[in-house]
Amino acid sequence: MRILVAMSGGVDSSVVAGLLKSQGHDVIGITMKLWEGPNGEMPETGCCTAADSEDARKVAAKLDIPYYVLDYTSSFSENVIDNFIDMYAKGLTPNPCVECNRSVKFDHFIDQAKKLNCDKVATGHYAKVIQNDDTYELHKADYLDKDQSYVLHMLTADKLPYIEFPLGTISKPEVRQIAASLGLKTAFKKDSQDICFVGKKDYRDFVNKRINISSAGEIVDNNQNVIGEHDGVHAYTIGQRRGIPGGQGEPKYVTKIDVNSNKVFIGSKEDLTTKRFLLDDVSFVNEIESGNLTIQTRYNSLDLPCELNQIKESECEVILNSPTLGVAPGQFGVIYQGTKVIGGGRISSKILESADD
Amino acid sequence: MNKTDYLYLDHAATSPMREVAFDAYKLAEQNGFANSSGGHALSRNAKNMLEDARDFVASCFGAAPSEITFTSSGTEADNWIIKTPFLNLDSKNKHIITSQIEHEAILGSAEWIADYGVNVDYIPPTKDGVIDIEIFKRKLTSNTDLVSFMFANNETGILQPIHELALATKKVSEEILFHSDVVQAVASEKIDFHKLGIDSAAISGHKIGGPKGIGIMFLSSSFKLPSLLHGGKQELERRAGTVNVTGAVAFAAALKEQQVNLDFDRKRMLEEKNDFEKILNEKLDIFVVGSNVDRLAHISNIQFKGVNSETLMIALDIEGIGVSRGSACASGAQKPSHVLEAMKVDFEDINSHIRFSFGWNTNIGDGRFAAEKVISVVKGLSN
Numbered sequence: 001m002r003i004l005v006a007m008s009g010g011v012d013s014s015v016v017a018g019l020l021k022s023q024g025h026d027v028i029g030i031t032m033k034l035w036e037g038p039n040g041e042m043p044e045t046g047c048c049t050a051a052d053s054e055d056a057r058k059v060a061a062k063l064d065i066p067y068y069v070l071d072y073t074s075s076f077s078e079n080v081i082d083n084f085i086d087m088y089a090k091g092l093t094p095n096p097c098v099e100c101n102r103s104v105k106f107d108h109f110i111d112q113a114k115k116l117n118c119d120k121v122a123t124g125h126y127a128k129v130i131q132n133d134d135t136y137e138l139h140k141a142d143y144l145d146k147d148q149s150y151v152l153h154m155l156t157a158d159k160l161p162y163i164e165f166p167l168g169t170i171s172k173p174e175v176r177q178i179a180a181s182l183g184l185k186t187a188f189k190k191d192s193q194d195i196c197f198v199g200k201k202d203y204r205d206f207v208n209k210r211i212n213i214s215s216a217g218e219i220v221d222n223n224q225n226v227i228g229e230h231d232g233v234h235a236y237t238i239g240q241r242r243g244i245p246g247g248q249g250e251p252k253y254v255t256k257i258d259v260n261s262n263k264v265f266i267g268s269k270e271d272l273t274t275k276r277f278l279l280d281d282v283s284f285v286n287e288i289e290s291g292n293l294t295i296q297t298r299y300n301s302l303d304l305p306c307e308l309n310q311i312k313e314s315e316c317e318v319i320l321n322s323p324t325l326g327v328a329p330g331q332f333g334v335i336y337q338g339t340k341v342i343g344g345g346r347i348s349s350k351i352l353e354s355a356d357d
Numbered sequence: 358m359n360k361t362d363y364l365y366l367d368h369a370a371t372s373p374m375r376e377v378a379f380d381a382y383k384l385a386e387q388n389g390f391a392n393s394s395g396g397h398a399l400s401r402n403a404k405n406m407l408e409d410a411r412d413f414v415a416s417c418f419g420a421a422p423s424e425i426t427f428t429s430s431g432t433e434a435d436n437w438i439i440k441t442p443f444l445n446l447d448s449k450n451k452h453i454i455t456s457q458i459e460h461e462a463i464l465g466s467a468e469w470i471a472d473y474g475v476n477v478d479y480i481p482p483t484k485d486g487v488i489d490i491e492i493f494k495r496k497l498t499s500n501t502d503l504v505s506f507m508f509a510n511n512e513t514g515i516l517q518p519i520h521e522l523a524l525a526t527k528k529v530s531e532e533i534l535f536h537s538d539v540v541q542a543v544a545s546e547k548i549d550f551h552k553l554g555i556d557s558a559a560i561s562g563h564k565i566g567g568p569k570g571i572g573i574m575f576l577s578s579s580f581k582l583p584s585l586l587h588g589g590k591q592e593l594e595r596r597a598g599t600v601n602v603t604g605a606v607a608f609a610a611a612l613k614e615q616q617v618n619l620d621f622d623r624k625r626m627l628e629e630k631n632d633f634e635k636i637l638n639e640k641l642d643i644f645v646v647g648s649n650v651d652r653l654a655h656i657s658n659i660q661f662k663g664v665n666s667e668t669l670m671i672a673l674d675i676e677g678i679g680v681s682r683g684s685a686c687a688s689g690a691q692k693p694s695h696v697l698e699a700m701k702v703d704f705e706d707i708n709s710h711i712r713f714s715f716g717w718n719t720n721i722g723d724g725r726f727a728a729e730k731v732i733s734v735v736k737g738l739s740n
Contacts, residue, residue, distance in 0.1 A: 028675070068671050071692070115668050115738055116675065 002026040003164065004113040004121045006105070007060065007067070009052030012124030014059040014186040015175045016166050020122060021063050022182075028116065029060040029067040032105065034076040035197040052192075059184050072108055079103040081197060085210045088234035091257030092330030092349060095151075095299070096195055102154040110162050120164050127152050128168035128339075129160050136160035138285045140339040143171045150299045153334040153344035157286045207234050217262035219244070222255075227266060233257050236264050239272055239326035273323040279316045279333050282345030288316075289342050295320070296334045297327045297347065308335060308342075316345060364678045364727055368564075368716030369511055369541060369656055374611070375566035375717070381610030382568060385603045393600050394591055407602045410609035414573060417616050418558075419549035426574045426592050427605045431540040431561035432462040434574035435505075437585040438536045438557050439466035442503055443475050445583055451475045454496055455505040456488045456517075457699035460538055462559070463505055464695070480506075485650045486515040486700050490522060499530045508542035512683045512696045512712055514656025515647040516542075523554035534580055540564055540572075544716065545623050545654040547616075556580055562604065566717050567611035571604030615717060626715040627654040629724030633713065634659070636728035641735055646697075646710070655715040660702070664735055666711050672734045673711075678727060680711050 007029040060067030087094035126141035127149040141147040179187035219228040256265035294303035305321040334344035389406040391399035415422040562571040588597030646658040683694040
């Protein structure tokens with residue numbers, strides 16, 4: 001089989017390329033260049049750095065597979081960066097990695113594979129595609145500590161037949177062992193945790209440079225009493241505790257961000273609890289299911305038992321069995337049935353109005 | 358992939374080293390390994406080899422040996438010419454004219470020196486890819502310090518009116534230094550620097566089948582420039598650093614074979630390129646860049662309507678043909694070509710161009726073979 005492998009320069013995708021090659025497949029490696037500085041330079045930190053693509057190139061050379069860097073910067077800028085800025089401007093908490101998978105990576109990747117007569121694409125994500133008779137299902141990885149199905153929930157069943165996640169049954173230590181045994185120089189490379197286009201810098205600076213939303217406003221409590229001032233709502237996310245005035249007594253958290261009145265609301269831990277909320281832009285891997293559903297409201301967070309009611313084609317209501325803390329509008333809610341991904345969508349900002357019900 | 362089945366059509370990026378250069382390289386390193394600036398017998402061996410190489414290189418380009426300095430690359434020579442005239446002086450009121458379609462070695466150096474206050478004008482090409490001499494004449498003044506135009510463009514192969522541009526420059530002032538990057542042109546054109554009317558030039562060894570890591574800077578004896586590299590007093594005190602005698606000797610050997618065969622090789626490359634373009638034209642919706650102006654014999658830049666060149670380049674690689682979209686870049690990802698942008702190629706077509714470049718070891722039939730493969734790959738992509 002001819003397989004196109006997305007190589008980031010990290011250990012995971014290096015091992016994917018190595019495993020598939022050793023299984024006798026005709027492997028082609030690509031790195032998707034998604035982000036660059038104003039003069040076309042690769043970023044210095046985060047993933048997708050020049051050093052990372054150089055690592056991927058070295059691994060590909062070691063494995064003797066063709067390797068290319070493809071430029072998707074304009075698509076990324078339109079779909080991910082603009083969205084990232086937009087969300088902060090609206091007082092929401094974006095998840096650029098999911099956004100990238102949703103609207104950039106997989107579409108281009110599968111499209112490119114078809115053009116190059118590849119039968120499949122493969123990535124180093126920790127998740128599983130399981131074929132059940134004629135249907136393809138997306139499942140959590142066997143080793144849950146590394147499971148990445150949350151960021152892949154938008155992959156609908158029509159795409160799954162083209163996708164392989166060879167690491168779905170392997171643990172991270174095993175991945176490093178395989179890399180070492182294949183002599184790959186990425187074997188002991190540290191995992192990247194940063195947002196690729198922000199790197200180690202503060203995301204607030206990045207947002208500040210892009211748009212001027214740093215207009216000062218008030219920080220208020222539930223009763224609209226002014227507690228302090230802020231320099232721009234984008235510096236706050238729901239559930240944030242750091243940098244909130246009034247450190248004495250009971251801890252305070254950001255409970256709501258109102259862009260229209262330019263106010264940041266703070267309250268107690270109890271004010272953050274949510275039982276019911278809405279999901280926008282919902283997609284289902286196969287079709288909506290009911291019974292024994294759980295939801296993750298952040299990447300790799302706890303599975304919370306819930307019920308799901310479809311309101312419109314792409315809008316769903318989630319009712320948690322018991323209230324939870326820190327459901328942040330803008331993040332994604334991903335629905336599971338056991339290990340199977342049912343689907344997911346973006347947590348709507350409307351939740352907070354209905355949270356007190 | 359069996360590398361012998363692979364058809365290499367990226368000679369404009371670099372050409373394989375000739376056997377004569379390998380032989381000369383080995384012999385030079387064995388007998389002339391010593392430092393050519395030293396004071397003993399072995400150094401004298403090295404020095405003799407170096408000066409023989411310099412004499413020969415100079416004679417090929419109608420220059421005096423003292424006008425030839427060995428450098429590490431064409432890029433170094435370009436940096437030297439563009440930057441050093443302005444390093445020790447007040448950069449205000451200094452003026453460079455170059456073009457929008459120059460190699461990055463020129464553009465990067467010009468942008469760097471512009472940061473120190475030197476004024477730089479970038480002359481656009483016409484739609485045909487030829488530097489617009491009328492716009493140039495309007496920008497040129499007797500206070501201009503330096504003019505730099507390439508002999509032929511490295512992405513399109515389009516020849517530039519260097520003689521006319523040089524004449525126009527000298528008519529305004531004899532004191533303006535006229536530089537030409539001839540790196541790409543040397544592979545298929547015979548060039549005499551003084552007859553051409555240029556004051557300086559950059560040449561790279563590996564484009565004609567010599568080793569990488571050696572180049573030359575030609576600078577007419579009527580001009581003097583400060584050094585770019587400081588240290589020892591090598592190369593008539595112009596360039597510090599132990600001289601790469603081995604590289605110079607191997608380069609001279611490659612150049613000798615190249616110059617002897619130039620007419621013959623040029624004709625063969627041209628025939629293969631013509632065959633290639635003719636067959637593609639019959640079977641595909643393509644556009645040959647610069648087909649109505651004079652071009653180098655070995656470069657063909659082709660627009661494949663509606664085909665993404667990144668994908669095409671990969672598909673050709675997998676099928677055993679090595680090409681590129683233009684100049685290589687560090688990350689491997691490629692930006693739209695600044696040359697095609699300057700030529701005002703339509704936005705939707707600018708990422709549909711591939712550069713095919715033939716070379717000294719191109720065989721009869723390679724053009725046809727390549728065309729047939731390209732046709733089948735392009736048809737495969739459009740399905």
